[in-house]
Amino acid sequence: MSTIRMTAAQAIVRYLSVQYTERDGVEQRFFAGMFGIFGHGNVTGMGQALEEVGNDLTFYRPQNEQAMVHAAAAYTKAKNRLQTFACTSSVGPGATNMITGAALATVNRLPVLLLPGDTFANRVPHPVLQQLEYPLSQDVSVNDAFRPVSKHWDRIHRPEQLIASLPEAMRVLTDPAETGAVTLALPEDVQTEAFDFPNPMFEKRVWKVRRPVPVADDLDDAIELVRKARTPLIIAGGGVIYSEASNALDAFVSEFGIPVSETQAGKGVLPWNHPWNVGPIGAAGGLAANRIARDADVVVAIGTRLADFTTSSKTAFQHPDVKLLSINIGAMDAHKLGATPLIGDARSTIEALAPLLRASTTQKQDVSPITALKAEWDAAVDDLIQPREGEPLTQPQVIGLVNQASGPDDVVVCAAGGMPGDLLKLWRPLSPKGYHVEYGYSCMGYEIAGGLGVKMADPNREVYVMVGDGSYLMLHTEIVTSIQEGYKLTIVLVDNGGFRCIRELQTQSGSPPFGNELRFRDPATNRLDGPTVQVDFASNAESLGARSYTATNAQDLQAALESAKSETITTVIYVPIESQERVRGFEGWWDVPIAEVSDEPAVQEAKRSYDEGRAKQRWLV
Numbered sequence: 001m002s003t004i005r006m007t008a009a010q011a012i013v014r015y016l017s018v019q020y021t022e023r024d025g026v027e028q029r030f031f032a033g034m035f036g037i038f039g040h041g042n043v044t045g046m047g048q049a050l051e052e053v054g055n056d057l058t059f060y061r062p063q064n065e066q067a068m069v070h071a072a073a074a075y076t077k078a079k080n081r082l083q084t085f086a087c088t089s090s091v092g093p094g095a096t097n098m099i100t101g102a103a104l105a106t107v108n109r110l111p112v113l114l115l116p117g118d119t120f121a122n123r124v125p126h127p128v129l130q131q132l133e134y135p136l137s138q139d140v141s142v143n144d145a146f147r148p149v150s151k152h153w154d155r156i157h158r159p160e161q162l163i164a165s166l167p168e169a170m171r172v173l174t175d176p177a178e179t180g181a182v183t184l185a186l187p188e189d190v191q192t193e194a195f196d197f198p199n200p201m202f203e204k205r206v207w208k209v210r211r212p213v214p215v216a217d218d219l220d221d222a223i224e225l226v227r228k229a230r231t232p233l234i235i236a237g238g239g240v241i242y243s244e245a246s247n248a249l250d251a252f253v254s255e256f257g258i259p260v261s262e263t264q265a266g267k268g269v270l271p272w273n274h275p276w277n278v279g280p281i282g283a284a285g286g287l288a289a290n291r292i293a294r295d296a297d298v299v300v301a302i303g304t305r306l307a308d309f310t311t312s313s314k315t316a317f318q319h320p321d322v323k324l325l326s327i328n329i330g331a332m333d334a335h336k337l338g339a340t341p342l343i344g345d346a347r348s349t350i351e352a353l354a355p356l357l358r359a360s361t362t363q364k365q366d367v368s369p370i371t372a373l374k375a376e377w378d379a380a381v382d383d384l385i386q387p388r389e390g391e392p393l394t395q396p397q398v399i400g401l402v403n404q405a406s407g408p409d410d411v412v413v414c415a416a417g418g419m420p421g422d423l424l425k426l427w428r429p430l431s432p433k434g435y436h437v438e439y440g441y442s443c444m445g446y447e448i449a450g451g452l453g454v455k456m457a458d459p460n461r462e463v464y465v466m467v468g469d470g471s472y473l474m475l476h477t478e479i480v481t482s483i484q485e486g487y488k489l490t491i492v493l494v495d496n497g498g499f500r501c502i503r504e505l506q507t508q509s510g511s512p513p514f515g516n517e518l519r520f521r522d523p524a525t526n527r528l529d530g531p532t533v534q535v536d537f538a539s540n541a542e543s544l545g546a547r548s549y550t551a552t553n554a555q556d557l558q559a560a561l562e563s564a565k566s567e568t569i570t571t572v573i574y575v576p577i578e579s580q581e582r583v584r585g586f587e588g589w590w591d592v593p594i595a596e597v598s599d600e601p602a603v604q605e606a607k608r609s610y611d612e613g614r615a616k617q618r619w620l621v
């Protein structure tokens, strides 16, 4: 076999540049490029290789390693996991900065390839700068901390190891059932070491992203369950969107008359005004879906992890004989809550179920009670988003105004704070890629970095990043990258003076508020309850090169949103919110434990109400 002499780093970048995915006959480059921040541990080996490979694997230089992994995760989420980025870091802090991003990707089942630099395989100069020494073993570095947050992990001790390691990394990344962060730790000396690699390794390779169908026996079980259902409900999760199953789901529920509720990752799978779309379900869900869930006799979960926010911490389903059916590409998710598992791709499974169900005796649910519940819910949303003359702007109204200003193909991006819950209820998407909220890891700091990834995935869409003051202060510096690369974002920064949603969680649990607002320390009390710390957010954004607007009322916000449309660079619309009015719950519940003993009557009261919630929890085994 002919060979080519390359360093390990040169082999990696060459290999990555020729990997493709293919689904439904459509082929695309898997790696759109590589994000990286250089330091010792990657600037010589990986850096030299990247310089040499040039435009065959475009290099992007962000501001923060955590943020670059977020951008990669957002990009691949926007691309339905068919394309992604690789991320390279230096040893030590550069590497560990990526761990949060890795966890986010793995939790959300999003493929990202992480290439942290590692300390020398030859160990000669150890301990090197930024090395953590582990007394029990010399074979451990900080990169071992990636193991629990990666779906695949390897350390490349010798260049020739790549011949086996790279295909295994690709297999995991492109397998929808297994995907998540894949980490290949790269000792800095190995990156520069050469080997005679077999030439075929650098030929184009296409990885098929398959659409497996459940086995016939399982399909029969499923039909048996659905056929008998009188009040079935579908929960659509992110898997339905990644599988591009919107049309199949629409046809299925329109024919068989099954309402569809949505999770954060599944929102937008059907347009909000689709007659069978009953809206968001769960702890942050809406009235229609939560009422229907309560009485559903069969719940068909499709492409969802069935996390606590979706199941209202297992209180959502109260029908005494409720049964679950779970369509999922991953066996772990398919088996949750005692569900009858249907292990397969969302779209192909829906398409396989349709003729079987047609052939059996099913009754179609009457749409009219659903239409009535939906109308009640839509009216509640209308009321929440409607600005009121002469009254201060509320966060729900801000969401409504941004939604109205955005076009049908634009994207809203969010991740943490009070906004995701409000967006879940209030945002009205018209396309499956219009709603991008990372709520698996709900990671503060994802918003702007994620917005960058979403914009890179499709520069034709306007990207609206909704971010709280807390998240903004945690990580906003990818604004610089967005300007450097010419990817315009419209960032709507809602300032309510701190970690408002956590403050609410605290006060709802009976504690007096502390430690969440942005306040000076009061020397008299030694507590953070002095005057509010004033941050000039608009100047901050401008100092990074962004355009900025400030809007304190509905008219100003509408005008700013209109102007932002014609801006060509990232624009921050700063919206200070005085009103603390928040969206109330709509019969959802979230398990947040309350102190079992306290002299504080408010805590005792919170505990009583908590126990009432807990009494509704069901094991569903």
Ligand SMILES: Cc1ncc(C[n+]2csc(CCOP(=O)(O)OP(=O)(O)O)c2C)c(N)n1
Binding pocket: 416, 417, 418, 419, 441, 442, 443, 444, 445, 467, 468, 469, 470, 471, 472, 496, 498, 499, 500, 501, 502
């Ligand atoms: C990285 C990270 N740290 C901590 C948290 C816990 N947390 C969730 S929301 C939140 C406050 C967010 O503040 P802000 O962005 O201003 O949103 P608000 O709650 O005011 O709506 C905190 C601290 C988190 N989700 N992510």
Ligand SMILES: [Mg+2]
Binding pocket: 417, 468, 469, 470, 494, 495, 496, 497, 498, 499, 500
């Ligand atoms: Mg806030």
